Amino acid sequence: xxxxxxxxxxxxxxxxxxxxxxxxxxGMQQIIDDCGCGKNTLYRRFASKDDLVVAYLRRCGDDWQxxxxxxxxxxxxxxxxxxxxxxxxxxxAVAPGARGGPLRTTLAEYADSGHPVHRVAEAHFVRxxxxxxxxxxxxxxxxxxxxxxxxxxxxxxxxxxxxxxxEAGARTAVAFAEDVLRSARPPARALIRRSC
Amino acid sequence: xxxxxxxxxxxxxxxxxxxxxxxxxxGMQQIIDDCGCGKNTLYRRFASKDDLVVAYLRRCGDDWQxxxxxxxxxxxxxxxxxxxxxxxxxxxAVAPGARGGPLRTTLAEYADSGHPVHRVAEAHFVRxxxxxxxxxxxxxxxxxxxxxxxxxxxxxxxxxxxxxxxEAGARTAVAFAEDVLRSARPPARALIRRSC
DNA sequence: GTCTATACTTTGATAGAC
DNA sequence: GTCTATCAAAGTATAGAC
Numbered sequence: 414x415x416x417x418x419x420x421x422x423x424x425x426x427x428x429x430x431x432x433x434x435x436x437x438x439x440g441m442q443q444i445i446d447d448c449g450c451g452k453n454t455l456y457r458r459f460a461s462k463d464d465l466v467v468a469y470l471r472r473c474g475d476d477w478q479x480x481x482x483x484x485x486x487x488x489x490x491x492x493x494x495x496x497x498x499x500x501x502x503x504x505x506a507v508a509p510g511a512r513g514g515p516l517r518t519t520l521a522e523y524a525d526s527g528h529p530v531h532r533v534a535e536a537h538f539v540r541x542x543x544x545x546x547x548x549x550x551x552x553x554x555x556x557x558x559x560x561x562x563x564x565x566x567x568x569x570x571x572x573x574x575x576x577x578x579x580e581a582g583a584r585t586a587v588a589f590a591e592d593v594l595r596s597a598r599p600p601a602r603a604l605i606r607r608s609c
Numbered sequence: 610x611x612x613x614x615x616x617x618x619x620x621x622x623x624x625x626x627x628x629x630x631x632x633x634x635x636g637m638q639q640i641i642d643d644c645g646c647g648k649n650t651l652y653r654r655f656a657s658k659d660d661l662v663v664a665y666l667r668r669c670g671d672d673w674q675x676x677x678x679x680x681x682x683x684x685x686x687x688x689x690x691x692x693x694x695x696x697x698x699x700x701x702a703v704a705p706g707a708r709g710g711p712l713r714t715t716l717a718e719y720a721d722s723g724h725p726v727h728r729v730a731e732a733h734f735v736r737x738x739x740x741x742x743x744x745x746x747x748x749x750x751x752x753x754x755x756x757x758x759x760x761x762x763x764x765x766x767x768x769x770x771x772x773x774x775x776e777a778g779a780r781t782a783v784a785f786a787e788d789v790l791r792s793a794r795p796p797a798r799a800l801i802r803r804s805c
Numbered sequence: 806g807t808c809t810a811t812a813c814t815t816t817g818a819t820a821g822a823c
Numbered sequence: 824g825t826c827t828a829t830c831a832a833a834g835t836a837t838a839g840a841c
Binding site for chain 4: 442
């Protein structure tokens, strides 16, 4: 029986290389060399490069899930949770060396919509949209789906702009999200503001 | 002695294939077959695939420039020009078959920051940011750079979400941009609104 | 017996030659 | 325009080490 840690070690190495150089630019041999494992071992755990890339994307998806969950427990108000989500994503997106979010960049590298890698990445974004819509609905916004789409624009815009945006850009995005959430709730807050 | 139209024909073919299947996924042979020109002809016009890809990106950059210029002549008010820009980008971004904006996807495919293709794509986005900042400043906004960043989030978010967003998403983005521009001008309009 | 390391096969792509 | 050289990458198989 093979050591179960080997799979994780391989996936760790592959993830690091994929994040930095892109998926197609990294060869299996490079992963093997960097990992220090034999070629046989890798192909036992991952039948093909596609399988390895899919595992990588699933890990990235889990990473997003942790981010999302952490945002949800960070506050009781759904609006505050969404702001925290934007803040957390911004921190990653503008970090030096960040490169557009692994799911989006990998999706760009696998344009063929029939390819398993493409399908996994695409499914991720469907899920993300559903999750953000759920949280947007919980804010009690007048039009939760429109609110969700606005927040998705901010989130994906953040990833796309990346390090070029810098810390200031990340703060801008957070303030932006706050404004969006404030103005998306016309019944209560807007009246209070007008009464000032 | 060679027909000058040949270069354009090759670039037309390459652009179409790159847009649809991605740059790395398209081989030179495929371009040659699709174009109907000889291999010699192609390599006389473009010394290497990198050169061809750079020419493709420059054409995409010119395309953006036309979009930007058209938005600028569409209205006299800079704020209206920016809204028109968002509308025009949205129309492209959510069109069926669109795939994230050719500059961004190609940048994702060429992660190496030393690669000529990467540098050309990166330079494009620096230019775009400068242009949007210029237009944002012309609106007389209190903080034009912050306004520009907010609009860039919308623009890139639009490209990233693509056809999944659909026509409704494009309309959401336009309304979003309108709100952003409205609230970015505190001196005049905000006072008018409060006086209502 | 599973791990590492390496040699080999095949495929496909860029590029050049005629 | 076809044919060919070169190279890199994905897999497969094999040889050796703990």
